[in-house]
Amino acid sequence: MDSLAVLERGYLYPSPASNHGIESECPFCVARHIDKYRPGDLAVMLQGLEAGRILRYTDAQQIEENLYEWIDEPGKSLRLLREHWLTLPIEFLTVPFWLPKLELRYCFIIDELCVWACNECSAGERFHWNSDVLTEIVRTCWRKRIPVEPTEISKVMLAHGMPELYQERTENLFQFGMRTLIASEGRKPLKKLRNNTFAEQQLYEIWKSR
Numbered sequence: 001m002d003s004l005a006v007l008e009r010g011y012l013y014p015s016p017a018s019n020h021g022i023e024s025e026c027p028f029c030v031a032r033h034i035d036k037y038r039p040g041d042l043a044v045m046l047q048g049l050e051a052g053r054i055l056r057y058t059d060a061q062q063i064e065e066n067l068y069e070w071i072d073e074p075g076k077s078l079r080l081l082r083e084h085w086l087t088l089p090i091e092f093l094t095v096p097f098w099l100p101k102l103e104l105r106y107c108f109i110i111d112e113l114c115v116w117a118c119n120e121c122s123a124g125e126r127f128h129w130n131s132d133v134l135t136e137i138v139r140t141c142w143r144k145r146i147p148v149e150p151t152e153i154s155k156v157m158l159a160h161g162m163p164e165l166y167q168e169r170t171e172n173l174f175q176f177g178m179r180t181l182i183a184s185e186g187r188k189p190l191k192k193l194r195n196n197t198f199a200e201q202q203l204y205e206i207w208k209s210r
Contacts, residue, residue, distance in 0.1 A: 012086050017118035020161035021111075025096045027203060028111045029160075031088035037066050037080075043087045044206055051105040052202045055080075055087065090210055095203045098159050100152035101192070104199040110148055110156055113137045118160040127163055131173060138177035147189035150174040 011018070014033050021029025028046055037043070037057040045053045058067045058077055066080040068087075080087065086108070100107055113136070120133045141148055150171035154162075157170055182188055 011112050011115045011119070012083060015115065015119050016122055017115040017160040020118070021115065021159060024098070024159035025094040026111065026159055027088055027094045027096070028086060028108060029115070030092050030094055031086050034089065034092065035082075037087075037089065041089045041091070042071065043068075043089045044093065044203070046086045046088055046104065047108040048085075048105060051103070051108060052197075052199075052206070054090075054206070090206060093203060093207045093210070095200060095207055096159065097200075098155040099198075099200045099203075100148050100156065101198050101200070102146070102148060102152075103196055104202055106144075106146050106148070107199040109140070109144065109146065110153070111160075113140055114153070114156040114160050118157060118162055122161065127161060127166070129166055129169065134170060134173050135177060138174055138181070141174075141189075142178055142181045142185075142187060145187055145190045147192050150178075 012032060018026075018029040018032045022033060031046060039057050039059050041057050043055050043057060045051055045055060054071045055068045056071055057080075058069055066082070067077045068080045069075065069077050100110055102110070117133045117137055118127070121127050121130045137153065140146075141153075153174050154167045154170045158164065158167060162170070178189075
């Protein structure tokens with residue numbers, strides 16, 4: 001299985017942080033809050049190596065399970081388990097300005113980690129800084145060699161409920177953590193290639209073609 005498709009924290013369902021994400025027009029959080037798919041609707045896969053690929057829902061077999069087909073491979077039905085895969089009907093697609101300048105599959109990982117982190121740092125309606133939780137984001141980005149910038153991490157955190165009060169602290173911790181791990185363990189982030197299609201551009205092109 002594609003390692004990038006393996007969920008880091010399993011936050012594919014609604015949560016307090018995803019409620020903030022809805023307000024910030026996060027496409028991943030919009031998808032988290034959709035619990036039923038209509039046969040015939042077109043959607044975009046939001047994770048894994050197939051992220052950005054267009055599919056069509058074909059039928060519902062039972063609760064939490066649908067059939068779908070890739071629009072470029074019609075007639076070949078595949079199973080879609082809601083608890084494992086996040087897809088978004090194109091009619092609900094949003095393209096927020098704060099998405100990291102990364103491929104969609106990496107943005108999914110960043111988003112899920114930040115949703116998890118914001119939920120872990122929240123008690124009731126208050127956000128409580130927890131450096132251990134933020135350090136987990138650093139470790140995961142380093143391990144997967146995701147070329148994300150500290151400012152991009154903080155923007156995703158802000159979009160999911162972190163107060164601006166902690167923005168600079170988040171960026172400093174992420175930068176320090178990444179530099180420390182790279183210096184001691186190696187594994188520099190992958191380089192951003194000029195011919196890579198970033199999530200914002202990819203989603204916008206899908207949105208424009210509706």
